[in-house]
Amino acid sequence: MDKVLMKGNEALCAAAIRGGCQFFFGYPITPQNEIPEYMSRELGRAGGTFLQAESEVAAINMVYGAAGAGARVMTSSSSPGIALKQEGISYICGAELPCVIVNISRGGPGLGGIQPSQADYFQATRGGGNGDYYLLVFAPANIQEAADLMIEAFDLADLYRMPVMILGDGMLGQMMEPVVFKERKPRDLPQKDWATTGTAGKRKPNIINSLRLDPAELENLNIRLQEKYAQLKANEVRYETHQTEDAELVFVAYGTSSRIVKNAVAVMRANGLKAGLIRPITLWPFPEQAFEELPDSLRALMSVELSHGQMIDDVKIAARGRWPVGFYGRSGGMIFTQQEIVEAGEKLLREVSHVSGV
């Protein structure tokens, strides 16, 4: 397939259709409106169904219904809309149904703003709704990666019977970049023999449900979910490391803002400071392995986020006290420059040197 120039939101849609998306239920909210608009235009042509719901709440419950009936289904929204969907996402996890959820996030809290932000990290990686559950969360840094991950997302959702979230931001959704749509890798996927497709008088009724009034039964579900999450941690963790081999300072950044940090690494290296980058591609499971491969030369880590520090908690867990962990962030749609990152990194290294007396 040829290289095409596409807006991030539209590339996600084109990739979703290539990934086997059959149904889309959504509700308008900026900055993700190109997604429902594209799907309303193209999903029908691809043999699927687009429906604009009356609310985000209804949309995610339509997803719950269609997923339970065995369909490949997705929804998209932006931060406050994703907050509204949390009830349904929790039910979908409780009922162990596959679906894909896109969050083209914006600044908060509340109605917030519409500029790029990474303030939904907690919401995406800590479950978000009630109960003891997680989503598989991908954070693409560019449009090509967004398309690649989306093409795989429906297969992974079906494989693990759980929601997959693509967490982007307004920058990823709105900018245009060249993208090549790759063929979906064939996978052995389990039959959906649990789906409510009608018994046809040939089997016992299937029940899609998250209610378990018997505590032992509910605990068993939770144990099964934890086993699934352990498999994800073993098999699905993805990350990129950039110039960490000899680094004294390693930044940790994800999504579009990691591209600014990557530029800052180049500037620091040109100035003679050995900087590097760990870029989580899966935010959950968090790539703790990446921190086991860091060199002895490392003196500090720095979490860099478009928020006031959410991923830093996971960075500290992964660091296990071995290195000091600094932070730099902007919020509300304000985006740091590479110079800000360079200065923050240099300042951290000076502080670390002072403390250790080097």
Next chain:
Amino acid sequence: MSVVFEKTKGLTEKEFHYCPGCTHGIIHRLVAEVLEEMDLLGDAIGVAPVGCAVLAYDYFNCDMHEAAHGRAPAVATGVKRALPEKTVFAYQGDGDLASIGTAEIVHAAHRGENITVIFVNNAIYGMTGGQMAPTTMIGQRTTTSPFGRNAEQTGAPIRIAEMLATIEGASFIERTSVHNPVHIRKAKKAIRTAFECQQNRKGFSMVEVLSTCPTNWGMSPLASLGWVAENMIPYYPLGNFRNPDKEA
């Protein structure tokens, strides 16, 4: 010996958890009988609510989907869009449908979603212990209207069938009751017509069924049936509010 009457195949062997004298059991049976008589059990996907009927998925002998509180019409929409040839129904109480789920029911009707909704109105929240519902009668004492429902503070009871009948996408809307055998037969006929409507792709159909809650009304089952006739029916008139065949 010939069999004169037997339990419908539309219900499982699971014993109902409903309180003695509650008419949910009758309404379950009517829905199940209609599905069996129309040969739809192998084809049907039901959606259970949150409320007293939350365990309906254990009782109906067809594929079932348990929804979040009030969201059954949205879940049914997802199922129906995925499987347009199947028969999809939601079974909801008045807290579920007339309070927390008003947006979902209104817009399912508004889209003319080709599903059937059974709306059980017993003027109270049963499962949670007898709190006031939007359908609670004026003066009715509940655990959250201990001095009787006061219209000045909490409004007058909402008439869902009439409201939905104003929506173009609503194809069949009827209010029935199950407080005596005559009305039980009429309710069954309405439920059958609603499912026929769906089979004929006429769009959204809903049957409201006035029901009892002896436990939370603080009455005997018999007195409860009388209370439906004396207090609910005068405010919630029975009858058809929308019928595609009559309009044709």
